[in-house]
Amino acid sequence: MGIRAGIVGITNIGKTTIFNALTSSEAESTNYSFSTIKPNTAVVDVPDYRVDEIFAHVKSNKKVYNHLEIMDIAGLVKGASKGEGLGNKFLSDIKLVDAILHVVRCFEDENVVHVDKTINPKRDIENVEAELIVKDLETVENRIQKNEKLVRARDKFAMEMHPLYERLYAKMSELEHPRVLNLTDQEKEMLRDMNLLTLKPVIFVCNISEDELMEGKDSPYTKDVMEAAKNTGCGVVKICGKVEAELSLLSPEEKAEFLKDYGLEHPGLDVLIRETYNLLGLGTYLTEGEIEVKAWNIKQGMTAPQAAGVIHTDFEKKFIKAEVISYKDFVECNFDRNIAKQKGKARLEGKEYIVQDGDVIIFRFGK
Numbered sequence: 001m002g003i004r005a006g007i008v009g010i011t012n013i014g015k016t017t018i019f020n021a022l023t024s025s026e027a028e029s030t031n032y033s034f035s036t037i038k039p040n041t042a043v044v045d046v047p048d049y050r051v052d053e054i055f056a057h058v059k060s061n062k063k064v065y066n067h068l069e070i071m072d073i074a075g076l077v078k079g080a081s082k083g084e085g086l087g088n089k090f091l092s093d094i095k096l097v098d099a100i101l102h103v104v105r106c107f108e109d110e111n112v113v114h115v116d117k118t119i120n121p122k123r124d125i126e127n128v129e130a131e132l133i134v135k136d137l138e139t140v141e142n143r144i145q146k147n148e149k150l151v152r153a154r155d156k157f158a159m160e161m162h163p164l165y166e167r168l169y170a171k172m173s174e175l176e177h178p179r180v181l182n183l184t185d186q187e188k189e190m191l192r193d194m195n196l197l198t199l200k201p202v203i204f205v206c207n208i209s210e211d212e213l214m215e216g217k218d219s220p221y222t223k224d225v226m227e228a229a230k231n232t233g234c235g236v237v238k239i240c241g242k243v244e245a246e247l248s249l250l251s252p253e254e255k256a257e258f259l260k261d262y263g264l265e266h267p268g269l270d271v272l273i274r275e276t277y278n279l280l281g282l283g284t285y286l287t288e289g290e291i292e293v294k295a296w297n298i299k300q301g302m303t304a305p306q307a308a309g310v311i312h313t314d315f316e317k318k319f320i321k322a323e324v325i326s327y328k329d330f331v332e333c334n335f336d337r338n339i340a341k342q343k344g345k346a347r348l349e350g351k352e353y354i355v356q357d358g359d360v361i362i363f364r365f366g367k
């Protein structure tokens with residue numbers, strides 16, 4: 001289950017700086033607009049302390065984390081959908097992602113020019129969202145045209161979909177974001193095949209100043225982002241691109257020391273990756289053995305056979321039982337499956353079991 005997150009935002013605000021820090025890459029970051037044209041991509045480990053802890057306690061050759069693919073996409077300016085800046089071609093790059101990391105400039109630095117002259121997160125967010133809406137509007141218009149033909153032919157499905165498309169069109173043609181429609185999960189599902197940019201889950205990533213990071217207090221800029229995110233279902237994470245870039249060059253020991261100086265527990269980037277997971281409704285189950293300790297992706301609500309299918313599609317069909325220990329119980333049993341069994345903490349679960357985040361599992365299969 002490959003998951004991809006895309007870094008999106010106004011041009012020259014630190015997207016590539018954050019991408020490089022996040023993925024230990026060296027993609028070109030410059031102090032002028034539109035330095036990124038073709039998207040940069042890289043795959044990162046999803047940090048998971050449970051994998052580290054289990055690996056430290058059981059006899060195993062290696063540890064394997066979950067993965068997340070990150071895509072650094074060209075910067076936007078107001079009017080991109082009408083051909084300003086790099087135009088709208090790259091907007092289709094955003095079609096490829098499961099989640100949007102919308103970077104918003106919240107730092108002041110007179111040496112880094114803002115394409116609209118001033119620092120104004122609310123304006124920047126509105127400008128980016130407007131471009132996504134205009135791009136989606138094309139998709140919705142095309143769909144309505146095709147659908148209307150089917151409606152005229154009294155196609156039942158097309159008639160069912162028509163009012164939803166019309167509602168969407170009415171708002172978006174006023175440049176209003178579809179979130180004002182408060183679409184139900186079912187309606188979002190009905191619209192899924194259009195792959196609309198504006199319906200993708202979003203995390204606003206405030207690129208904050210070093211001072212704000214040191215002080216640990218939200219600046220008025222960051223507060224503006226939080227205000228914009230209120231009641232939208234979007235996440236907010238604060239990161240200082242400059243500091244993260246420095247951090248990514250350090251050894252683990254130096255990193256720990258550096259974080260302590262800033263009074264931080266984890267690098268901002270770890271927090272961002274975890275937030276992305278939460279936003280996408282993803283969880284993790286774990287397997288452990290001599291070969292490896294490994295984290296596996298699950299969608300919330302997956303049954304035990306479906307979770308087994310993440311390892312190998314065949315395993316879903318051949319599933320018989322899952323021997324499950326919660327991570328908490330596994331810790332309390334000293335990471336020892338036999339102790340867990342003796343204490344009755346290793347449960348034998350069947351096909352209906354809904355796998356929980358942190359379950360440590362051994363699957364049993366038939367032929």
Ligand SMILES: Nc1nc2c(ncn2[C@@H]2O[C@H](COP(=O)(O)OP(=O)(O)OP(=O)(O)O)[C@@H](O)[C@H]2O)c(=O)[nH]1
Pocket residue numbers: 010011012013014015016017018028029030031032033034035036037074075076107108109112207208209240241242243
């Ligand atoms: N002061 C400060 N400067 C930053 C920070 N993050 C990035 N910059 C600077 O901002 C400039 C632009 O950074 P990039 O990462 O290239 O920006 P981008 O958003 O990828 O830009 P485009 O790809 O051109 O749209 C560079 O000069 C960075 O050094 C930060 O947290 N603080």
Ligand SMILES: [Mg+2]
Pocket residue numbers: 015016017028029035036072075
């Ligand atoms: Mg860039």
